[in-house]
Amino acid sequence: MSMQWSFAQVDLKNLRAKPDTNLVEKPKSPVSNISQVVVPIPRLGLEVDYWKHWTKLGFNINQAFFNKHWNAGGVNSIAVLGTAWHKSEYNKNKINFTTEADLRYGRIQNDFLDENAGTLSKKNIDRIFWDNKLAYKLSPVWAIYVSFTFESQFDKGFTYARDNLDREYISGRESNFMAPGYFTESFGLEYKPDNTFSIRLGTGTARQTLVLDEQVKALTVEQYAIRYPDRPPITADQERYGLRPGQSFRNDLAFQLTANLDRDLSKNLHIKARYNVFADYTDLADPDQRLDAVLTAKITSLINVSLTGIVYYNSAEQPGVQVSQALALGVLYSLPR
Template sequence: MYKTAKIVLAFIASLIALDSWAQVNLKDLREKPETNIVNTDTIKGHSLKQINVPIPQLGLEVNYWKHWTKFGLNANQASFSDNWNAGGVNSMALSGLFWHKADYTRDRINFVSELDLKYGKIKNKDQLAKKNNDRIFWDNKLSYQFSEKWALYFSFTWETQFDQGYKYGKDGEGNEIIIDTVSAFMAPGYFTESFGLEYKPDKTFSLRLGTGTARQTFLLDKRIAQPEGGEVVYGVEPGKRVRNDLAFQLTANLDRNLSQNLNLKSRYNLFADYKELSDPNHRLDVTLTAKVTKLVNVTATGVVLYDSDQSSKVQYSQALALGILFSFPR
């Protein structure tokens, strides 16, 4: 019995000693994470060369500018035979447009420049050719955003037309003739400088409140600036070429896609001279564009204008055209 217990104790002691020896050897084989597993000093007859992998210089630069461009051509035509009893007049209309917008945004600074050019003519049978669209519009705005939706802005706008506009009549034989010239390039022409607050809740809508706005009206054509009757023309007194106004201006811009192929763009401008706040000028431009294919589109445009210096009644125009429109970026 005593011998058996002694044998068992010796066996247990040998197991403990073997386990301690194994633990010591395993600890010697372990590598710390911060040590080098491969040491060139311990490798005999071999040498490791350091290889430098070249990293290409990409040369990336941040472009703070964005550009959009559209230009197109619209045409309308109608013809009737001589025996067409339902009535009608042969006509041909052709118009072109060019639009470009540039946007610079960096931190809280934003600059937007928008150029809109339109010109078109229509020719009816037995009548003189007349323009049905004529506009030069260039708007520039610099703003500083001081909150999420509000900014301080300064803008400069130039508006005029390309071609002369005429008043028509008929001679003794019933033929259409030109009676008088009523407009021309820079007659009238408008320069508008405005400073105030801008509200912009998203990228498709903005509202400008121009508390400090100055506008100069130019009549650079003598035929228009010095009429025979000596009346006031476009608010400019007879014999003068320039009129200066200090006013409050409200401008609302909307450019929104109603669907994938349908875009609505509108601009409303209110101009109230501080001397005549009860009789402000109003202008609303609306353009609805439906894309038929990548190039072909249908455009409906409308303009509503009230300016007591031009007419005591509301003026309006509308047009519907089918044409080709190129847009960049596509």
């Protein structure tokens, strides 16, 4: 009995399939019939542009009219203002270069409908401002920078007086293009937490003041008496824009602080401001200070209302604080749209 069981085990072992045995014939793969095809990939020609550009062109006009029957008081007037602003910025790795130009010119005429009023057209704003800055980032918010700035004006500025017939006339020239003109070079640290606000600390700053118009330069007592024989004489030589008689150039070394704000307060309300302090190292207690601010409210894509204010103190020009303010309705075209 045991012998028969042994033969049965042997027979079953012979019937086992080996692991590599194919019980079903495999179909031939169609992949073997596919030939390799090379697909050409076109060059896209993509380039990285590290520059950004912004431009704004504006024109404002203000006008008031009162007819002869209007008895509540008032003066017919018209004022026009043209503005042009451009900014270009380059960013690559830790390098940043920014150039910004701000140009403004405006005039006002009172009693423009009355030929016998004897009033003259006057400029009410005149500014050339060009700022250039090269910075190298030390951290996400701090950078070391060098900058160059030019400031002047387009047109002549006058003083006015009235004659015996109450007609207005030009009594003297106060300013002109490059009279004064300012060149400022600065080196220091910049703090910039975001793209809308920055502070520059210019520990090494030099400013050159130029007065190139002979009629704007300071005069001696004798020169003043010859040029203005009808005026009361002066008792001491003049000093204008920090320059004495015979001088047309002055260089100052100073500490400079410059704060810039350029931010949207809401969807249609924008503020742009620049505050600058220039403290001469020879007289740190009497620094020059200037604040320029423009608040713009957008009515449509082209029409806007702007409120402009300037607060300026420079003891070399005037002993007190100079203030200018203007409210205007106008057209402002911005690029990119």
